[in-house]
Amino acid sequence: MKLKIPSANPKAEIEELKVEINQAINSVLDSGKYILGKECETFEQEFADYNGVKYGCGVSSGTAAIHLALKALGIKTGDEVITVSHTAVATTAAIEMTGAKPIFVDISPDTFTLDPNKISELISNKTKAIIPVHIYGHPADMDPIMEIAKHNKLYVLEDCAQAHGALYKGKKVGSIGDIAAYSFYPTKNLGAIGDGGIILTSNFGYFEKLKMLREYGWKNRYISEIHGFNSRLDEIQAAILRVKLRYLDSNNFRRHEIAKKYKKLLSPFVLTPIEKQNCFHAFHLYVIQHPKRDLLQKFLFTKGVGSLVHYPEPIHLQPLYSSSERLDLPITEKIKSQILSIPMYPQLKDIEIEVVVSSIMEFFDDFKT
Numbered sequence: 001m002k003l004k005i006p007s008a009n010p011k012a013e014i015e016e017l018k019v020e021i022n023q024a025i026n027s028v029l030d031s032g033k034y035i036l037g038k039e040c041e042t043f044e045q046e047f048a049d050y051n052g053v054k055y056g057c058g059v060s061s062g063t064a065a066i067h068l069a070l071k072a073l074g075i076k077t078g079d080e081v082i083t084v085s086h087t088a089v090a091t092t093a094a095i096e097m098t099g100a101k102p103i104f105v106d107i108s109p110d111t112f113t114l115d116p117n118k119i120s121e122l123i124s125n126k127t128k129a130i131i132p133v134h135i136y137g138h139p140a141d142m143d144p145i146m147e148i149a150k151h152n153k154l155y156v157l158e159d160c161a162q163a164h165g166a167l168y169k170g171k172k173v174g175s176i177g178d179i180a181a182y183s184f185y186p187t188k189n190l191g192a193i194g195d196g197g198i199i200l201t202s203n204f205g206y207f208e209k210l211k212m213l214r215e216y217g218w219k220n221r222y223i224s225e226i227h228g229f230n231s232r233l234d235e236i237q238a239a240i241l242r243v244k245l246r247y248l249d250s251n252n253f254r255r256h257e258i259a260k261k262y263k264k265l266l267s268p269f270v271l272t273p274i275e276k277q278n279c280f281h282a283f284h285l286y287v288i289q290h291p292k293r294d295l296l297q298k299f300l301f302t303k304g305v306g307s308l309v310h311y312p313e314p315i316h317l318q319p320l321y322s323s324s325e326r327l328d329l330p331i332t333e334k335i336k337s338q339i340l341s342i343p344m345y346p347q348l349k350d351i352e353i354e355v356v357v358s359s360i361m362e363f364f365d366d367f368k369t
Contacts, residue, residue, distance in 0.1 A: 004304035005343050005352050010186040012347035013251070014193065017243055024239035033235060036215070040238040046245060048200055051172040053180075055207035057199045058233030059214050062161045062183020065197035066094035066131070068213045068231060069179045072199070072206045073155045075100050075128055082122055083131040083159075084114050085314040086332045090183075091133060091159055092315050103127070104316050106329045110274050112136065112287075115331075116144035123148075129155040134163035134173050136310070137189070137255075137282030138275065142168050142176045149177075157181065164189040165252045167280035174200050184233075184241060189255070189284050190248050192237040251346040255283035258348055262286055265357045269364050271338075285310055286344040293340050296363050300342075303359040308341045 014021060028039060044056035059065050075081060077099030083091055085104040095102045103122050108115045114132045130149055132140035140158075149156045156177030160166075164182065166173045174180035184196035199210055209226075212219055217228030259281070263272045271289040275281040287310065290296060297307050314332045315321050343356055 005306060005348075005355060007306035007308045007341055007343050008187040009345050009347060010191055010193075012345065013191075013244065013247075016347065017247070020243045021240055024243050025236055028235045028239050031235070035232055035234055037235045039235045039242065040233050043233075043238040043242045043245070044198065046242060047182075047198060050245065050248075051180075051200055052175040053200045054202040055200065055204065057201075057207060057210040057214060058238060059197045059199060060231040060233065061195040062181060062185060062197040063090040063094050064214075064229070064231040065181035065183065065199045066091060066157065066159060067097045068210055068229070069157050069181050069199045069201075069206075070094065070098045070100070070129065071213050072201075072209045073129060073157065073179065075155075078126065079128040080124060080126040081129045081131060082119060082127060084133050084135075084332070085316040085327075085329055086112055086311065086335070087133045087135060087159070087315065088161065088311065089315055089318070090161070091131060092321065094181075095131070100128070101126075102315075102321075104327055104329060104332075106331050107135075107335075108141070109331050109335075111138045111140075111276065112335065113138060113140035114145065116141050116148065119145070119148050123152055123154075127152070127154060129157055131157045131159050132177075133159040133161075134166055134282075136273070136287055137163050137166055137284035138273070139163065139166050139168035139173050139279050139281075141276075142173075146176065155179070161185075161188065162284040163282050164284075165248050165280075166282035169278045175202075178203065179206055184237065189252060189282055190241060190244055192241055194237060196233050196237045196241065198233065252280075252282050254346040255344060256281070258344060258346075258353060259283045259286055261350075261353055262288075262342070262357070266360060269360055283344060285341045287339050287341050289335065289338040290340070291338055293338050296360070297340055299363045299366075300356075300359055303355070303362075305356050305359050306343060309339060310341050312336065 048056035079100040158177040158180040161183035179201040184192040217224040217226040
């Protein structure tokens with residue numbers, strides 16, 4: 001069956017902004033400058049300003065953003081980085097690209113973000129950084145994380161790949177730690193039409209190093225001073241992101257409206273996401289929980305309603321990362337069989353929301369009978 005309501009729909013936003021996006025693309029084509037030109041430079045500053053930091057460094061993907069951010073912090077082989085197992089594998093892959101070892105900590109049962117109470121027991125003399133992931137768009141509890149990091153002289157790298165525009169106590173996520181990484185994968189709240197990412201920081205030294213790291217270690221063209229990479233945000237993606245950035249806040253508020261409707265109508269049937277006090281949830285994903293998740297997902301498919309599981313297997317249990325070492329991550333392991341992401345994007349129509357809700361209600365009515 002062809003899905004009538006997909007779980008995500010990046011094309012819908014492109015269609016809405018087609019005239020502006022086409023103009024932006026044509027402007028790049030006419031410029032003759034396609035890599036690290038004025039569009040990228042302007043977007044970097046606009047996105048930095050939006051988030052309340054000084055500098056932005058556009059790179060080729062969200063994974064590259066985490067990797068280069070860690071490199072800028074001096075993370076190297078033999079170091080340890082504390083993060084969560086309930087996240088996209090990119091977070092862990094980027095840590096390993098530096099030669100460091102990921103140390104997994106459990107998550108809070110209400111927000112699925114890193115549990116600050118579990119950090120201290122994992123800190124060793126090899127620990128150099130903490131990566132809290134603002135999963136699904138809800139901010140991690142940053143105050144205690146920052147306090148622990150300061151006490152132990154650790155860096156904090158915010159993984160904001162799913163939280164563009166989210167707020168923690170009035171501050172944009174990405175402006176709280178030492179450095180922050182974002183992804184512009186097409187389905188993100190701020191998405192390109194291909195891969196892309198950015199690193200934000202208010203530290204000029206990190207910014208200067210990041211610019212060298214993303215382009216072969218160059219400070220002066222063709223002269224490599226440090227080991228670097230080829231990881232640049234291209235001009236067309238930057239131009240498109242500049243257009244879409246103007247609509248990020250209004251799109252996030254629409255996501256909020258959808259989330260409120262879902263919560264009101266679905267709470268009697270499934271466990272719905274929370275939004276903690278003094279936080280603004282960006283609702284990149286709307287993740288419900290129920291023990292009969294698999295049956296519900298199959299039923300929704302028959303109704304033409306898309307859904308996905310983010311993520312079906314915690315990283316520490318995946319073949320590449322599993323080991324004989326037993327990790328104590330009970331919440332992480334518990335939720336994997338209960339979570340389900342239902343349709344969430346700003347262009348979701350009210351009538352489509354009604355179809356999603358009525359389909360879930362019908363499942364539980366049928367199940368009772």
